[in-house]
Amino acid sequence: MSYSKPEFKDKYFNFINGKFVPPVGGDYFENTSPIDGSVIAKYPRSQKEDVENAVDAANAAKEAWGNTPAAERAKLLNEVADIIEANLEEFAVVETCDNGKPIRETLNADIPLAVDHWRYFAACIRAEEGSATELDQNTLSMNIKEPLGVIGQIIPWNFPLLMLSWKLPPALATGNCVVLKPAEQTPSSATLLMEKIADVFPPGVLNIIHGFGPEAGKPLASSSKIDKVAFTGETTTGQLIMQYASKNLNPVTMELGGKSPNIFFNSVMDEDDAFLDKAIEGAVLFAFNKGEVCTCPSRILVQEDIYDAFMERVVARTNAIVQDNPYDVNTQVGAQASNDQYEKIQSYFKIGKEEGAKVLTGGEANKLEGDLANGFYIKPTILEGHNKMRVFQEEIFGPVVCVTKFKDEAEALEIANDTMYGLGAGVWTRDAHQLYQIPRAIKAGRVWVNCYHAYPAHAPFGGYKKSGFGRENHLMMMSHYRQTKNMLISYDKNKLGFF
Amino acid sequence: MKRVEITDKAAEIVKQLKTKHGDLIFHQSGGCCDGSAPMIFEKGDMYLDESDILLGEVEGVNFYMNQDQFEYWKHTHLTVDVTEGRGASFSLEIPLGLRFLIHSRLLTEEEASFFNPK
Numbered sequence: 001m002s003y004s005k006p007e008f009k010d011k012y013f014n015f016i017n018g019k020f021v022p023p024v025g026g027d028y029f030e031n032t033s034p035i036d037g038s039v040i041a042k043y044p045r046s047q048k049e050d051v052e053n054a055v056d057a058a059n060a061a062k063e064a065w066g067n068t069p070a071a072e073r074a075k076l077l078n079e080v081a082d083i084i085e086a087n088l089e090e091f092a093v094v095e096t097c098d099n100g101k102p103i104r105e106t107l108n109a110d111i112p113l114a115v116d117h118w119r120y121f122a123a124c125i126r127a128e129e130g131s132a133t134e135l136d137q138n139t140l141s142m143n144i145k146e147p148l149g150v151i152g153q154i155i156p157w158n159f160p161l162l163m164l165s166w167k168l169p170p171a172l173a174t175g176n177c178v179v180l181k182p183a184e185q186t187p188s189s190a191t192l193l194m195e196k197i198a199d200v201f202p203p204g205v206l207n208i209i210h211g212f213g214p215e216a217g218k219p220l221a222s223s224s225k226i227d228k229v230a231f232t233g234e235t236t237t238g239q240l241i242m243q244y245a246s247k248n249l250n251p252v253t254m255e256l257g258g259k260s261p262n263i264f265f266n267s268v269m270d271e272d273d274a275f276l277d278k279a280i281e282g283a284v285l286f287a288f289n290k291g292e293v294c295t296c297p298s299r300i301l302v303q304e305d306i307y308d309a310f311m312e313r314v315v316a317r318t319n320a321i322v323q324d325n326p327y328d329v330n331t332q333v334g335a336q337a338s339n340d341q342y343e344k345i346q347s348y349f350k351i352g353k354e355e356g357a358k359v360l361t362g363g364e365a366n367k368l369e370g371d372l373a374n375g376f377y378i379k380p381t382i383l384e385g386h387n388k389m390r391v392f393q394e395e396i397f398g399p400v401v402c403v404t405k406f407k408d409e410a411e412a413l414e415i416a417n418d419t420m421y422g423l424g425a426g427v428w429t430r431d432a433h434q435l436y437q438i439p440r441a442i443k444a445g446r447v448w449v450n451c452y453h454a455y456p457a458h459a460p461f462g463g464y465k466k467s468g469f470g471r472e473n474h475l476m477m478m479s480h481y482r483q484t485k486n487m488l489i490s491y492d493k494n495k496l497g498f499f
Numbered sequence: 500m501k502r503v504e505i506t507d508k509a510a511e512i513v514k515q516l517k518t519k520h521g522d523l524i525f526h527q528s529g530g531c532c533d534g535s536a537p538m539i540f541e542k543g544d545m546y547l548d549e550s551d552i553l554l555g556e557v558e559g560v561n562f563y564m565n566q567d568q569f570e571y572w573k574h575t576h577l578t579v580d581v582t583e584g585r586g587a588s589f590s591l592e593i594p595l596g597l598r599f600l601i602h603s604r605l606l607t608e609e610e611a612s613f614f615n616p617k
Contacts, residue, residue: 029596045594156532157587183532183587213589234534235565236526236545237588243546257531294531340584340598344536351575351603390603393571394535420529420567466530466567 003103003327005033006093008188011042014050014210015194017057018203024049029212031187034100034335035326037374043187046211048219051179054207055225058150058177061204066147066175074122076200077169081118083196084111084161091189093327095161098188100335100376101289102326113455114165117473120457121169124475138492144485147175148251149227151481152220154241156232157183157337158292158397162455164190167230170477172206179207179226181217185338213237224248228481231255232294234395235466253470253480255294255463257395258423261416262286262297262452263406263438267430269306275450279428282452283314286401287321287333287380292341294467295424297452299392300382300403301415307405314382314403315360321380323366333399335375342376345398348391349381357385357402387415395421409434413441422464426452445471500613502576502606505557509581509599513539513558516591525557525579527564527572527601528588537562537579537599538590573615578602 011028013020023044031040044050065073084091091114092106101110132142151171155163160182171178182190187210194208209216217237221229222244231241232255245252268279286297302310326334336342342365349363362381367373380399383391392402406412416425422444429435429450439447445462448454455461460474470480505513517523522542528534539560551563557579564572584598592599606614 154587158532184593185585185587212594213587214591215594217587218589233532233587234528234530236528236530236534236538238530240540240545240589257529257534292532338584338586340536340582340586340600343582343584344600347600347602348535351605354603354605388571390571390575393568394529395531396535397531 001329002325003093003096005038005097005327006090008041012044012187012191012210014044014046014054015198015206015208016050016054017207018198020194023047023211024053029184031098033097034337034376035097036371040098040188043184043191043210046209046216050211051209051216051219051223054179054209055150055220055223057204057207058179059225061202062147062149062177065177065202065205068175070125073173073175074126077118077122077173079200080197081115081122083200084118084193085115087196088112088115091161091192094192095189096326096334098186099157099160099337100326102331102334104329104331105289110159110162114162117165117457118169121173121478124478125173128475128478138490140489140491142487142489144487145174146483146485148481148483149176150225151176151178152223152226152229153178153180154217154221154229154231154233155180155182157185158289158294160186161189161193163232164193166472168206170472171230171481172201174478174481176481177205179209179220181209181211181220184210184212218244221245222247226250228252230470230480238468251480254468255423255470255472256466256468257294258421258444258463258467259299259393259395259419260295260297260424260426260444261299261301261419261442262426263301263412263416263428264303264306264310265412265429265431265434266303266306268428269310270430275430278450280313280317282426282428284317284321285452287318287399288453290333290336290378291399292337292397293453295446295453296397297424297426298396298401299387300401301412302403302405303412304405304407311360311403318361318380318382323377323379324368325372333380335377336398339376341397342378345378345396345400348394348396348398348400352383352385352389352391355385355389355391357383357389357391360384360403362400387418393419409438413438417443420466423467424448500610501555502610502614503555503557503562503579504577505579506581509579510558512581512592512595512597513560517559520591523560523591525560525562526551527562527568529565529568533586533588536586537601538588539592539599540589541591574606574611575603576606576610
């Protein structure tokens with residue numbers, strides 16, 4: 001079964017104060033599909049004035065929204081979830097068109113997960129409570145959680161609707177108003193969502209601004225009228241956003257990528273069974289979403305005594321990957337999201353080979369035919385080398401994995417932790433001790449144990465080291481969007497006696 | 500001897516950006532999405548300190564990289580190039596529909612002993 005490119009309007013607008021409004025300056029940019037290079041639509045090239053309008057609308061709405069009962073806020077979040085779910089196929093096709101990822105991923109992962117994140121935070125806000133402590137017989141310390149106010153959110157292009165659904169629900173559930181800027185590569189699903197949910201929230205509660213980083217992202221991140229910035233992206237922009245926030249003494253949360261190790265101990269090959277089959281798939285998950293995942297398991301570490309036998313099967317499984325038209329439900333790996341990513345990945349092939357990395361499979365672009373000839377396809381690639389090579393240290397953000405071997409647990413950990421980043425890691429073993437001790441010794445916020453690439457709501461996700469800070473997908477994210485109001489109450493009728 | 504150079508095409512874009520924005524710097528980013536690419540900003544926009552290594556100058560623009568990233572890059576020679584594309588960072592060329600990118604090669608023996616003396 002195959003889908004085809006969906007219909008789009010010629011141009012779309014920002015969503016500010018409950019209405020679709022054209023950019024003040026009247027400029028638009030053209031958005032194209034990485035599947036075939038064809039035009040999708042024009043989107044607003046917003047400037048500072050547009051951002052200010054959105055921020056003002058959010059500020060005007062924050063008092064009423066912050067005082068809206070949690071039951072009502074939760075109800076609206078659930079409405080959004082129901083609307084996305086009822087239109088799942090439409091969202092999936094738009095996402096595939098804009099991002100280039102295969103339709104089987106958007107149908108089965110991106111969109112259903114997005115739905116669940118809205119429902120999860122709708123549930124959280126109903127279930128959680130403040131706290132009160134009797135400090136002594138006459139003194140009560142009461143903690144009431146209050147929204148921060150207006151949140152600026154800047155999200156990436158690798159999972160457009162899902163990243164939006166990681167960011168918006170905890171901020172809205174806790175009574176904040178939001179101005180969100182989708183990535184300029186993938187503005188379509190956020191726009192479709194606004195069309196479907198335009199009337200769900202009161203005007204100003206949720207605002208979407210399109211445009212380029214230096215023109216729209218920077219004014220949003222540096223606005224003195226917002227109370228917090230949440231960002232997913234790379235380190236340099238992360239540093240800049242923290243700088244701008246520091247001028248306003250605003251809190252930030254950052255999710256900045258990684259170079260995640262996926263470690264296979266020799267016990268995985270003790271049996272040729274379902275678990276070994278799962279482990280091999282776990283290694284090949286580097287190609288999931290064409291490697292455009294912050295937690296891409298982009299370094300495979302294999303114990304030396306099983307290295308040859310294990311990698312033979314990993315290479316065979318990688319060679320069986322179907323890379324074709326992303327609209328086809330049988331396609332497993334689609335097109336990279338943009339031309340510059342496509343070029344960047346190929347530049348890493350070149351330096352990797354110069355550094356002495358051996359290409360076990362792939363190592364070049366995949367020229368597809370017909371309509372897809374203008375798309376950005378890269379063959380799933382395995383490079384063999386050592387951890388000091390640049391291809392082992394830098395986030396390539398393509399379907400590219402680097403593999404090396406280790407002797408024992410100590411060496412596995414040394415290699416795993418020899419990276420600037422600490423977002424994700426995978427550990428595969430049948431040894432009960434390793435199952436606990438190895439994940440504990442890895443400096444990363446999420447360690448998948450005998451699995452990989454699962455992102456359920458209710459499991460906190462975030463980085464160590466240069467991968468950022470903050471924990472999304474979990475009720476602890478709500479604390480990143482709130483103040484604590486402490487009321488210290490005396491029930492003592494008698495004076496202190498000081499004066 | 501230069502550790503970082505620039506293609507004519509990229510130099511042309513840098514010139515354009517200087518006319519519009521004044522003095523600029525390059526900073527090599529790491530991390531996901533639009534990372535692992537050089538970004539160009541107005542001088543003074545990004546806070547730099549001794550943890551940012553100055554690799555050289557291209558088209559009158561200083562090129563920096565953070566120390567911990569530099570440790571893994573220091574055996575390579577970089578060339579700033581430009582390609583059509585759309586990044587989501589704050590880099591100033593993005594509104595032009597262009598993205599700077601890096602081509603790398605290993606330093607020659609002569610360059611290596613010059614830049615990284617043992």
